[in-house]
Amino acid sequence: MAASNQQPLAGRHAVVTGGGRGIGAAIATSLAARGATLSLLGRTAATLEATARRIADEHRTTVGAEVADIGDEASLSTAIARCVAERGPVAILVNNAGIAPSAPFLKSDAKLWREVLDVDLMGAVHAARAVLPGMLGAGSGRIVNIASTAGLTGMAYVTAYCAAKHALVGFTRALAMETARKGITVNAVCPGYTETDIVGDALANITGKTGRSRDEALKSLVAHNPQARLIQPEEVAETVAWLCSDAAASVTGQSIVVAGGELMP
Ligand code: NAP
Numbered sequence: 722m723a724a725s726n727q728q729p730l731a732g733r734h735a736v737v738t739g740g741g742r743g744i745g746a747a748i749a750t751s752l753a754a755r756g757a758t759l760s761l762l763g764r765t766a767a768t769l770e771a772t773a774r775r776i777a778d779e780h781r782t783t784v785g786a787e788v789a790d791i792g793d794e795a796s797l798s799t800a801i802a803r804c805v806a807e808r809g810p811v812a813i814l815v816n817n818a819g820i821a822p823s824a825p826f827l828k829s830d831a832k833l834w835r836e837v838l839d840v841d842l843m844g845a846v847h848a849a850r851a852v853l854p855g856m857l858g859a860g861s862g863r864i865v866n867i868a869s870t871a872g873l874t875g876m877a878y879v880t881a882y883c884a885a886k887h888a889l890v891g892f893t894r895a896l897a898m899e900t901a902r903k904g905i906t907v908n909a910v911c912p913g914y915t916e917t918d919i920v921g922d923a924l925a926n927i928t929g930k931t932g933r934s935r936d937e938a939l940k941s942l943v944a945h946n947p948q949a950r951l952i953q954p955e956e957v958a959e960t961v962a963w964l965c966s967d968a969a970a971s972v973t974g975q976s977i978v979v980a981g982g983e984l985m986p
Pocket of ligand 1: 762766820840915917
């Protein structure tokens, strides 16, 4: 289908990692609402398939689901090759899949560091390596990396996550420079605390370790946000969809903070 004002991304194939739930599912929904064909990647077939069915029904677009471990290059590149074979060359890559285990630095062992770096940083690197040749051949493309406010400032008890997200921002900036004259943009979106399972897990962790109530724990999380609230996944998703639009062609190498004013870089 050709692009139109209502369906500006029609005919474009978007791969969203971690697209089965949370922010990734919201991003997939926003891109589908603009007409994109979708491939959702994640670990859990049932979650991916349920989300793919819902989005396909709601938005009458093609949505595929591929199981892959983002932290494993072979698994990821095989899944992306399947996406291309079934739904065509990738015009949009959203590197969203991520994990955020929290622990004091001295309790964060090498295994935890390796896992976080493999998923939160190297997953995006491997996915970009898999789709970039096609984008270069087409002379156009969009890569959006979901980083975090933790990619731009230090935060206690998430050293590995913070390091991986800072590296993801650095990767975004460097790849943006390399692709600037090729019709490809590469940007990062940096959400503050957003209402998904990651925050649910963080709240459970805080209540378990400190004995504080869930409400008290929530207050301590949203205290960082001048708007004193959690960000909604759809707010992150709309920013991603804009970055994927033709209107954002001159925006590259940026780290856009969606956090109610928490950071002003
Ligand atoms: P979430 O609800 O926990 O969802 C994480 C997603 O990543 C799931 O779809 C999960 O797939 C996928 N995933 C995790 N590890 C994977 C792996 N090894 N291979 C493939 N898929 C994997 O998280 P979220 O809150 O939506 O977070 C999405 C992104 O936003 C992450 O990069 C996170 O760091 C970032 N972020 C979140 C917040 C927040 O407060 N929520 C704030 C800033 C940044 P399965 O369903 O198959 O497990």
